[in-house]
Amino acid sequence: MAFKIGLLGLGTVGAGTVQILQDPAQRHPLVQELAIYRVGVRSLDKPRTVTLPPEQLTTDLASIVTDPSVDIVVELIGGLEPARSLILKAIEHRKHVVTANKAVIARFGAEIYTAAAQAGVYVLLEAAVGGGIPVIEPLKQSLCANRIHSVTGIVNGTTNYILTRMKNEGGDFAQILADAQQLGYAEADPTADVDGFDAADKIAILASLAFGGRIKLEEVYCEGIRGVSATDIAYAEQLGFVIKLLAIAKRASQPTPDSLDHLQVRVHPTLVPKQHPLASVNDVYNAILIEGTPIGQVMFFGPGAGAGPTASAVVADILNIAAILKVERGCAVQPSGLPLLDPLLACSHQHYCTVAPISDVVTRFYARFLTKDFPGVIGKLGTCFGHHEVSLESVVQIDRRSDTAEIVVVTHDVKEGNFRRALEEICTYPAVEQIASTFRVL
Amino acid sequence: MAFKIGLLGLGTVGAGTVQILQDPAQRHPLVQELAIYRVGVRSLDKPRTVTLPPEQLTTDLASIVTDPSVDIVVELIGGLEPARSLILKAIEHRKHVVTANKAVIARFGAEIYTAAAQAGVYVLLEAAVGGGIPVIEPLKQSLCANRIHSVTGIVNGTTNYILTRMKNEGGDFAQILADAQQLGYAEADPTADVDGFDAADKIAILASLAFGGRIKLEEVYCEGIRGVSATDIAYAEQLGFVIKLLAIAKRASQPTPDSLDHLQVRVHPTLVPKQHPLASVNDVYNAILIEGTPIGQVMFFGPGAGAGPTASAVVADILNIAAILKVERGCAVQPSGLPLLDPLLACSHQHYCTVAPISDVVTRFYARFLTKDFPGVIGKLGTCFGHHEVSLESVVQIDRRSDTAEIVVVTHDVKEGNFRRALEEICTYPAVEQIASTFRVL
Numbered sequence: 001m002a003f004k005i006g007l008l009g010l011g012t013v014g015a016g017t018v019q020i021l022q023d024p025a026q027r028h029p030l031v032q033e034l035a036i037y038r039v040g041v042r043s044l045d046k047p048r049t050v051t052l053p054p055e056q057l058t059t060d061l062a063s064i065v066t067d068p069s070v071d072i073v074v075e076l077i078g079g080l081e082p083a084r085s086l087i088l089k090a091i092e093h094r095k096h097v098v099t100a101n102k103a104v105i106a107r108f109g110a111e112i113y114t115a116a117a118q119a120g121v122y123v124l125l126e127a128a129v130g131g132g133i134p135v136i137e138p139l140k141q142s143l144c145a146n147r148i149h150s151v152t153g154i155v156n157g158t159t160n161y162i163l164t165r166m167k168n169e170g171g172d173f174a175q176i177l178a179d180a181q182q183l184g185y186a187e188a189d190p191t192a193d194v195d196g197f198d199a200a201d202k203i204a205i206l207a208s209l210a211f212g213g214r215i216k217l218e219e220v221y222c223e224g225i226r227g228v229s230a231t232d233i234a235y236a237e238q239l240g241f242v243i244k245l246l247a248i249a250k251r252a253s254q255p256t257p258d259s260l261d262h263l264q265v266r267v268h269p270t271l272v273p274k275q276h277p278l279a280s281v282n283d284v285y286n287a288i289l290i291e292g293t294p295i296g297q298v299m300f301f302g303p304g305a306g307a308g309p310t311a312s313a314v315v316a317d318i319l320n321i322a323a324i325l326k327v328e329r330g331c332a333v334q335p336s337g338l339p340l341l342d343p344l345l346a347c348s349h350q351h352y353c354t355v356a357p358i359s360d361v362v363t364r365f366y367a368r369f370l371t372k373d374f375p376g377v378i379g380k381l382g383t384c385f386g387h388h389e390v391s392l393e394s395v396v397q398i399d400r401r402s403d404t405a406e407i408v409v410v411t412h413d414v415k416e417g418n419f420r421r422a423l424e425e426i427c428t429y430p431a432v433e434q435i436a437s438t439f440r441v442l
Numbered sequence: 443m444a445f446k447i448g449l450l451g452l453g454t455v456g457a458g459t460v461q462i463l464q465d466p467a468q469r470h471p472l473v474q475e476l477a478i479y480r481v482g483v484r485s486l487d488k489p490r491t492v493t494l495p496p497e498q499l500t501t502d503l504a505s506i507v508t509d510p511s512v513d514i515v516v517e518l519i520g521g522l523e524p525a526r527s528l529i530l531k532a533i534e535h536r537k538h539v540v541t542a543n544k545a546v547i548a549r550f551g552a553e554i555y556t557a558a559a560q561a562g563v564y565v566l567l568e569a570a571v572g573g574g575i576p577v578i579e580p581l582k583q584s585l586c587a588n589r590i591h592s593v594t595g596i597v598n599g600t601t602n603y604i605l606t607r608m609k610n611e612g613g614d615f616a617q618i619l620a621d622a623q624q625l626g627y628a629e630a631d632p633t634a635d636v637d638g639f640d641a642a643d644k645i646a647i648l649a650s651l652a653f654g655g656r657i658k659l660e661e662v663y664c665e666g667i668r669g670v671s672a673t674d675i676a677y678a679e680q681l682g683f684v685i686k687l688l689a690i691a692k693r694a695s696q697p698t699p700d701s702l703d704h705l706q707v708r709v710h711p712t713l714v715p716k717q718h719p720l721a722s723v724n725d726v727y728n729a730i731l732i733e734g735t736p737i738g739q740v741m742f743f744g745p746g747a748g749a750g751p752t753a754s755a756v757v758a759d760i761l762n763i764a765a766i767l768k769v770e771r772g773c774a775v776q777p778s779g780l781p782l783l784d785p786l787l788a789c790s791h792q793h794y795c796t797v798a799p800i801s802d803v804v805t806r807f808y809a810r811f812l813t814k815d816f817p818g819v820i821g822k823l824g825t826c827f828g829h830h831e832v833s834l835e836s837v838v839q840i841d842r843r844s845d846t847a848e849i850v851v852v853t854h855d856v857k858e859g860n861f862r863r864a865l866e867e868i869c870t871y872p873a874v875e876q877i878a879s880t881f882r883v884l
């Protein structure tokens with residue numbers, strides 16, 4: 001009673017998935033019951049790292065998702081189309097779906113999950129966030145008794161690699177990005193990574209699972225790491241912080257009964273205190289810290305990308321579906337109509353979460369100013385912040401070059417809107433030459 | 443169609459479990475379908491932190507596990523008996539079981555899981571290892587596609603707290619243990635924690651899940667932290683290590699087809715390189731690092747104990763059973779005879795793993811010798827180790843008091859038996875006053 005897999009895509013993750021399925025020894029015995037049935041590829045002639053019977057390969061991907069024999073469709077072609085259409089067609093034909101495609105789920109999750117609920121099938125996506133790190137399934141199955149307060153993650157390996165090297169080498173962004181591209185750690189077009197869009201897709205997915213509502217991707221605030229300089233990394237270090245690109249989803253700080261669903265969902269470079277568990281997550285590693293009641297803090301750490309780890313997550317999803325199908329098939333008579341889905345694995349929420357605008361976020365800030373070395377400049381900054389209800393934790397005049405002073409300010413928790421209004425006013429001061437950088441502080 | 447819970451024990455974890463079930467808002471909607479049906483306690487009159495209808499409470503625990511209305515029995519009384527008998531009786535009456543009882547599972551797991559397989563019920567135990575940290579379910583469900591090589595954990599909060607304070611304060615074991623007992627971080631009888639027995643129970647359970655075979659608890663090598671001194675912690679620090687009580691389960695280093703199931707399962711204080719992910723897990727926190735193919739390394743970090751975190755794990759297990767029961771109940775006709783169990787959640791292995799004796803373990807060692815300050819002592823030590831095929835990574839003469847020298851040796855990977863034979867010979871040298879300590883090095 002094997003489960004027949006229709007695989008779309010035979011790139012690195014697809015090949016990694018085939019390797020696991022072809023070599024079940026010492027894995028869970030259920031792996032032996034998974035059969036690769038058909039594999040959709042772009043070209044039949046391309047040399048492959050895995051060997052498959054030629055009759056299993058096809059360039060007609062639509063024929064796989066409509067094949068009555070296929071139980072589970074595994075979508076590993078990436079990109080928005082034809083991935084979205086193939087997933088929807090698979091669902092329409094009552095196939096369960098496993099995907100690693102964060103971009104499709106973050107944009108078309110509502111459409112896909114509505115269709116899946118109607119068809120009575122699962123759409124699992126462990127591989128879409130954190131590569132091989134188990135985080136989606138633990139959120140759904142292991143932390144389901146908790147009231148989640150926040151999800152804070154380093155979910156993009158490329159930017160974490162660049163920031164780690166900038167910190168270790170004191171190098172600047174552009175130069176290390178170029179090197180990372182040469183070494184294959186960053187894409188030729190690095191936009192999705194360095195501008196935070198990949199992390200935004202992932203935190204939208206995590207937020208949706210953690211808080212049980214849909215998220216509009218366009219409401220996720222997103223700021224990449226192009227503005228992070230070696231200077232700021234060095235100052236952060238002196239102040240006891242490391243700079244990380246964090247993806248954060250949390251409930252509004254002081255929820256009222258009306259604002260229970262009010263979330264902050266945001267991606268931006270962040271000063272992280274050195275003793276924080278996320279501060280020591282370096283290189284291409286990912287980690288996701290989840291806080292809730294009554295669990296407190298738990299963190300999941302591991303490889304955020306790569307063929308092997310991602311394939312591990314893909315096959316785990318396939319196995320989880322196969323396990324449920326076994327329970328169903330064990331029923332003496334098959335369900336009439338649609339089977340009831342496992343409520344922890346299926347996605348049932350249909351409303352949208354309200355995401356607060358970034359100006360409403362309450363957080364600490366770091367800001368670096370270049371000023372003329374006039375007496376009283378620090379006093380003027382302090383007074384201006386005070387007018388806008390921004391209270392300061394520390395003000396340090398760190399450097400002095402000829403007649404220019406460099407002033408670094410760290411605030412207490414303030415409303416972002418107030419902080420920005422203070423900066424607008426400070427910009428107009430003749431003594432202030434430049435607001436060189438501002439970052440949020442965890 | 444609520445699921446009826448029979449709760450055995452209303453101590454801190456029991457009360458934490460009730461609190462979650464009584465307050466389902468913002469948790470998974472399935473929590474609303476869980477009903478506390480009966481609660482077994484030792485005394486009806488004891489003041490409680492939770493309020494339950496008096497008719498739900500009983501001192502007759504056996505009546506709960508045999509009650510035809512109860513779907514899921516949650517065993518939180520701890521200890522070996524009557525916990526074991528109640529679990530077995532619950533299984534006999536076709537109840538699914540959730541337990542936090544590592545001692546019972548590590549000792550009577552074979553008996554309990556054999557009975558559960560025969561009765562067609564689940565016995566889940568997420569709370570038994572790592573408190574609230576999801577680790578058992580991820581091992582079963584998220585990492586099931588992997589070939590696991592090793593599980594390495596800090597799984598006892600009390601000893602990690604003591605070792606962290608010894609390191610930070612430079613204090614000695616006895617004094618900090620006494621303080622930890624006063625503060626409630628260590629029990630009046632600290633044996634189970636400080637002698638490693640609690641960690642041994644936990645690694646036996648993890649090894650069984652990771653390697654798909656049963657483990658005989660008496661084959662788990664177990665050494666506690668009483669022999670760790672402030673001196674060794676300080677020397678370890680100088681050499682780039684921290685000392686942690688690690689619980690380790692791994693496949694034999696060079697498996698042959700015959701030795702695939704040959705495992706090492708051991709608990710002992712270990713020198714951990716400072717840059718290792720486990721080195722920065724401090725205080726009462728727990729962390730479990732799992733290595734496998736193709737995942738690489740993943741680590742799970744969080745609170746290893748406490749009422750809230752443990753209750754989070756207990757309710758997660760209840761929800762996972764309830765979710766599967768929903769799938770079954772969704773079948774138009776109920777299964778005749780026994781339902782098929784979810785093969786990822788159920789425990790199906792019946793053979794025993796072969797655990798290698800500690801003398802066969804290959805590892806690095808740290809040893810500290812007190813010697814007379816004779817010329818040539820280091821040479822004699824080196825020669826002796828060489829005779830026994832123990833190659834040395836470093837030899838440092840760290841301290842010199844009057845005519846006594848202190849020599850610290852770190853070996854390369856060696857077979858433990860060879861290392862011990864070398865020490866036996868070294869003991870006989872007149873120049874060697876004492877082998878002050880030996881620890882394994884990760």
